[in-house]
Structure formats: structure tokens, C-alpha cells
Amino acid sequence: MKKKNLNQRSPARAICLENEMKLSTTFNLGDKVHWINREYKKTQVTCPSCAGKGKITLSDGEKYTCPKCIGRCYQIKTDILKWHPLPKFTLGQVTITISDSPGIDGEDRFDNFKPKKDREERYMAIETGIGSGTLYNVKDLFATQEEAQTECDKRNKEENDKRE
Numbered sequence: 001m002k003k004k005n006l007n008q009r010s011p012a013r014a015i016c017l018e019n020e021m022k023l024s025t026t027f028n029l030g031d032k033v034h035w036i037n038r039e040y041k042k043t044q045v046t047c048p049s050c051a052g053k054g055k056i057t058l059s060d061g062e063k064y065t066c067p068k069c070i071g072r073c074y075q076i077k078t079d080i081l082k083w084h085p086l087p088k089f090t091l092g093q094v095t096i097t098i099s100d101s102p103g104i105d106g107e108d109r110f111d112n113f114k115p116k117k118d119r120e121e122r123y124m125a126i127e128t129g130i131g132s133g134t135l136y137n138v139k140d141l142f143a144t145q146e147e148a149q150t151e152c153d154k155r156n157k158e159e160n161d162k163r164e
């Protein structure tokens, strides 16, 4: 019986492999990195429009439900907290999505037919789950505490400048 060489590639497959893309990633799996994040803090505050009464009184004495709090007497105030580095975690999965499409002429109603050229690199961490869990964008991951802090300071300053 003739032994079949499983490693032998068909000519078509060989061509595919020759043209295979060589991808490199910013981090390696098993690398420990800092993630930078910012949270939102929501607090319940007494409605300033009706002073917490839930109703407003017009000049003629007629009472209406406060349109700002819809009679709930409170509003939700959202504070955006500053960017800050989190303790290191371990990378366990990487997903790279590279798109390079000229799009289809005249098909601009849907995003998937529009021209697209970009590269996305996302990671999952062992500590927060692989497969399902949080996806971390490479732009928010840093090898050292110093790099992470520098980027946090930069983003906080930019956002501060924007607010002023």
C-alpha cells in the first residue's frame, strides 16, 4: 500500500500559503499589561428645577408635573471620572481584524458595502474571561505602569482642555 503523505500540499494550497499574510501583534499571549479605563459615576440629586417637589407652579398658581424630573423629584447626575491605570492582567486571546475593501460603487446605504480600510487589535484577559468577557482595545493596553500613567495624564489633560 502506498503511504499517503499528509503533509504534502496540493499545488492550489501551496499558492495560498505563499500569499499568506504575515501578521504581527503588539503584545504576546501571556504578557502582563495594564489596562487604562475611566468610569462613570451616577448620583441621584434633588431636582434643582422643582426643588425636589416634583411639581412646578406657574405664575397663575396652576401646578404642573416638573418636566425636568417628570415628577420623580430627583435627577441623575453623571460624572465622568478620570482615566486611570488598572492592576496588570494576563493576555489570553488576541483578535486582529484587517479590512481593505474599495466598497461597491453606488452601494452606500449600508456600512458593509462602503469603502473600508482599517486594522483592529483586541485582546481578552485570563482574569476577565476568554471567549466571553471584556474585549480590550490595543490602544488602552500598556506594558508598564509609567506608559499607562503617561497616556492617562495625556487623555485627562485633553478632556480637561476640551471642557474649558
Ligand SMILES: [Zn+2]
Binding pocket: 047, 048, 049, 050, 051, 052, 053, 054, 055, 066, 067, 068, 069, 070, 071, 072, 073, 074
Ligand atoms: Zn423636578
